[in-house]
Amino acid sequence: MDRLSAARVFIEVAERGSLTQAAERLEMSPAMVSRYLAAMEAWLGTRLLHRTTRRISLTDAGQAALSSSRQLLDLAEEMQHLSGKRSREPEGKLRIATSASFAEAQLTTAIVDFQRLHDRVQVDLMVADRPVDLVEDRIDLAIRITNSLDPTVVARPLAQCRSVLCAAPEYLARHGRPADIEELKSHRFIAHTFGTGTNYRFQHGDDNVELSVAGTLFTNETAILRRAVLAGAGVGMLPTYYAGDDLRRGALVRLLPEYEPAALGIHAIYLSRRHQLLSLQLLLEFLAQRFGGDTAPWDKNLPE
Numbered sequence: 001m002d003r004l005s006a007a008r009v010f011i012e013v014a015e016r017g018s019l020t021q022a023a024e025r026l027e028m029s030p031a032m033v034s035r036y037l038a039a040m041e042a043w044l045g046t047r048l049l050h051r052t053t054r055r056i057s058l059t060d061a062g063q064a065a066l067s068s069s070r071q072l073l074d075l076a077e078e079m080q081h082l083s084g085k086r087s088r089e090p091e092g093k094l095r096i097a098t099s100a101s102f103a104e105a106q107l108t109t110a111i112v113d114f115q116r117l118h119d120r121v122q123v124d125l126m127v128a129d130r131p132v133d134l135v136e137d138r139i140d141l142a143i144r145i146t147n148s149l150d151p152t153v154v155a156r157p158l159a160q161c162r163s164v165l166c167a168a169p170e171y172l173a174r175h176g177r178p179a180d181i182e183e184l185k186s187h188r189f190i191a192h193t194f195g196t197g198t199n200y201r202f203q204h205g206d207d208n209v210e211l212s213v214a215g216t217l218f219t220n221e222t223a224i225l226r227r228a229v230l231a232g233a234g235v236g237m238l239p240t241y242y243a244g245d246d247l248r249r250g251a252l253v254r255l256l257p258e259y260e261p262a263a264l265g266i267h268a269i270y271l272s273r274r275h276q277l278l279s280l281q282l283l284l285e286f287l288a289q290r291f292g293g294d295t296a297p298w299d300k301n302l303p304e
Contacts, residue, residue: 003043004076007069009036010048014066015271016135017056024138040065090279091120098143100127101222102266105242106291106298107143114286121279129194129220134271140280142269143287145239147262153269156284159291161264162240162299165200166252170232178255181211188234190225191215200237202259209259237261241298248303257304266291 012022013033023030041048048062058066098107103125111123126132131146132139134153145161165184178184181202191198197218202209216234219225222242229236230251238252246252268284270276291297 003039004073006036006040006043007072009033010040011066011069011073013037013049013056014058014062018135019056021135021138089120090118090277090282092277092279093122093124094140094277094279094283095124095126095138096141096143097126097128097132097137097139099129099145099222101226101239101242102143102145103127104223110287110290113290114283117286118279118282121283134269140270140277141283143266144269145264145266147264149267150269153271155267155269156288157265158268158287159266159296160299161266162296163237163261163263164240164243164247164257165235165237165255165259165261166229166243166247167235167255168230168232168251169253171229171234172253174232177253181209181256181259184211184235184256185213187213188216189213190217190219190228190234190236192222192225192237193218193220201262203262204259240302241266241296244298244302248301254303266296 009022009026009028012026013019016022016025019030019033019037023033026033028036037049044061044065046061046065047059048065050057050059096107096111108125111125115121115123126137126139131144132142134142143158144155149155167187171188175187178187181204189198198213198215200211200213202211217228219228222238225236226238226242226246228234229238230246235255240247243252247254268287270280270284
């Protein structure tokens with residue numbers, strides 16, 4: 001049996017802690033994964049895994065073999081590069097996860113453009129209002145908007161997520177435009193259940209300002225929050241990647257621009273820098289170029 005393939009299977013099982021998940025990721029049957037593991041143990045003459053009905057863990061010999069297996073694959077890849085035999089055409093399926101609002105406003109179009117360049121790459125785009133488990137959900141890449149990163153994963157910064165307090169002209173015609181931060185307290189607010197809620201933090205010059213308001217409508221989905229604000233239901237805080245076009249065309253009006261909400265990082269999250277799929281490497285570079293720079297593309301030419 002191919003020892004390089006056996007080493008690749010062993011690494012995948014060790015990293016995911018599951019034969020089933022490794023089989024799905026490698027597009028093999030669980031029986032084939034088991035045969036590769038048995039061949040690996042026979043080749044090394046030792047048991048590599050502790051297996052129970054609930055979980056898989058490495059033996060001491062397995063820990064040592066994992067490091068050596070990674071070195072073996074690194075060497076094989078280097079030799080393929082030197083011989084010029086490695087295909088540089090990406091293919092296969094990538095599972096990507098992000099929030100619904102970012103998928104709708106920015107990521108879907110970016111993926112379509114990426115696939116125009118690499119038409120053999122398939123994408124399974126998963127949207128969720130909570131962070132997914134990369135291992136459990138078999139996610140190759142997650143785009144997360146946060147300043148609190150999990151130290152067990154690799155994060156690559158893509159852009160900054162800025163937000164704005166805004167309201168529809170119709171709402172402001174009925175309730176007036178707030179002249180200062182104190183006047184905001186008397187307004188109706190549409191709030192994100194799992195985001196900032198009704199507690200906002202702003203940067204005003206050199207000062208940090210906190211504001212608590214009364215919410216009249218709560219939602220866990222940014223698309224619904226935006227729709228309610230556009231309908232004139234109240235004031236809301238929306239990310240500029242999602243509300244930028246509304247602000248530029250005058251459907252929403254930015255309030256108190258001298259008060260800047262705290263920015264969040266937009267990060268590409270993945271499990272490891274080692275043994276990355278070529279399609280994932282290229283997509284990471286594509287997204288970094290698309291969203292990166294001193295100013296994110298969606299923040300350009302925003303009205304003050």
